[in-house]
Amino acid sequence: MTQTAVFRLQAKTQSYDWGKLGDVSKVALYAKQSGQSVDATKPYAEFWMGTHPNAPSVVMDDAQTPLKDLIHQYPELSTKKIYDQYNGDLPFLFKILSIRKALSIQAHPDKTLGARLFKEFPNVYKDPNHKPEMAIALTPFEALRGFRPLEEIEEHIQRYPELNELIGDDVAQTFTSTIQEQQDDIEKNKAALKSVFSALMHSPQEQVTKQLSKLTDRLENKDKEDPMAELVLRLNQQYPGGDIGVFAVLLLNYVTMEPGQAMFLGANEPHAYLSGDCVECMAASDNVVRAGLTPKFKDVDILVEMLTYRYGSAESQKMTPQSFGLHSLLYDPPIDEFSVALTTLKSGEEEEHKEIPGPSILIVTNGNGNMRAQGSSYPLEEGYVYFVGANVELSAETSNESGLEFYRAFTVPT
Structure with missing residues (x-):
């Protein structure tokens, strides 16, 4: 490649109610590094790095x-194959998330369902693509992810009578007998789990409000050190008024991650981020099917039908x-659109990245140093973002005792 293939970017922020406020937010901290002003009273939820039209990055x-215009001018930055396959866009959207309160319980459709939803409900589902995504914790991080082991769900049905009231005795008893008698029949177990989840999510709002009030009143008088009680009470406080999503946490895994730990969220898997800061990478889509912990549109029927019910x-x-x-x-998920590398350097250390045969975006999440590529040197400071074209070898080193940490999202042609 003869022309420069490394460009510093200004990435845009997204302000959603669940974001951390002002300078507490890593999103705001990183945005300030490219000259953007920060309002201490405003929630800074997401930092978008890529070509997505809702918040496109600029050189x-x-x-x-x-950035999209740059790639259109020089398609070799992306490679011809990737440029043609994704119509000049990057295949991925790279993000930083700073979460103050829980996001909605949701799942993302696969390509087949995404295309159908886009065709039938274009005002709600804005594109026909799938949206696999991956989250890597920057700070201690909480999330809901996938269904709990069936024995845990059975225990919760017994421990929380309010949950049993909503799903009904018949569904509860069928679920219990199925998982006890059909331990090795995964499909029957999944069908029984689907019946429980469907019954819960289709509960009449009046009953949800009533049973949630009973549940929270009872938990208020119990040991506050119980993690499940604390989670239920916290989510009910964040989404008052009887949100069915508070009950859904009794069926979904409560996952905690330390910095550097990650999870991949494939199509048709239920999840919700609860708190913390993370690096997120996803296919360049905005398709979300929601069903709880949100004032937004809920599509319960589609969510119930689309899930895999893996546990x-x-x-x-x-x-x-x-x-x-x-x-x-x-971090290499089982999809074509993206992988993410995390580089962590202590004082005096250096790392080389061999040529990657596709485009990448790099963000410095901690410390500072320098990057060398194509015979030039580029400063690396916390919050700096760079686009790196295909087939560019680079190296990075720390500049002082603080060390250096950066994440690099990339795509390779398949």
Whole structure:
């Protein structure tokens, strides 16, 4: 590649009610590094890095060139194959999330369902694509992810009579007998789990409000150190008025992650982020089917039908990264659109990234240092974002005792 293939970007922020406020938000902290002003009273929820039209990144040059325009001018930055396959866009949207209160319980459709929803309800579902995504914790992070082991769900039905009231004795008894008698029949177990989830999510609002009031009143008088009681009470406080999503946490895994831990959210898997800061990468889509912990439109029927109803432990929801150089880890989900590398350097350390045959975006999440590519040097400061074109070898080193941490999202042609 003869022309420059490394460009510093200004990424845009998104302000949603659930975001952290002002300087408490890593989103706001990173945005300030590219000259954006921050309002201490405003929630800064997401930091978008990519070509998505809702918040496209721009090159920090005199013309403030949109990244998509740059790629259109020089398709080789993306490679011809990726450029053609994704119509000149990047295949992924890279984000930082700063979460003050829970996001909605949701799932993302696969490509077949996404295309059908876009065709039938274009005002709600804005594109025909799927939206697999991956979250890597920057700070201690909480989420709901996938269905709990069936034995835990059975225990919750017994422990929380309010849950049993909503799903009904018949559904509860059928579920219990099925998982006890059909332990090895995964499909029958999934069908029984679907019946429980469907009955819960279709509960009349009047009954949800009544049973949730009973549940929270009872938990208020119990041991506040009980993690489930604390979670139920916290979510009810965040979404008062009888949100069915508060009950859904009794069926879904409560997952906690430390910095560097990750989870991949494939199509048709229920999840909700609860608190913390994370790096997120996803296919460039905005398709979301919601059913709880939200004032937005809920599509309960579609959500109930679309889920896989896989079940397992909270720990099983996490990814295992692979080695990616001396000081880097690779998070490589089973999809084509993206992978993410995390590089962590201590004082005096250096890392080389061999040529990646596709486009990438890099964000510095901690510390500072320098990056070398194509014979030039680029400063790395917390919050700096760079686009790196295809087939560019780079190296990074720390500049002082603070160390250096950066994430790099990329796509390779398939």
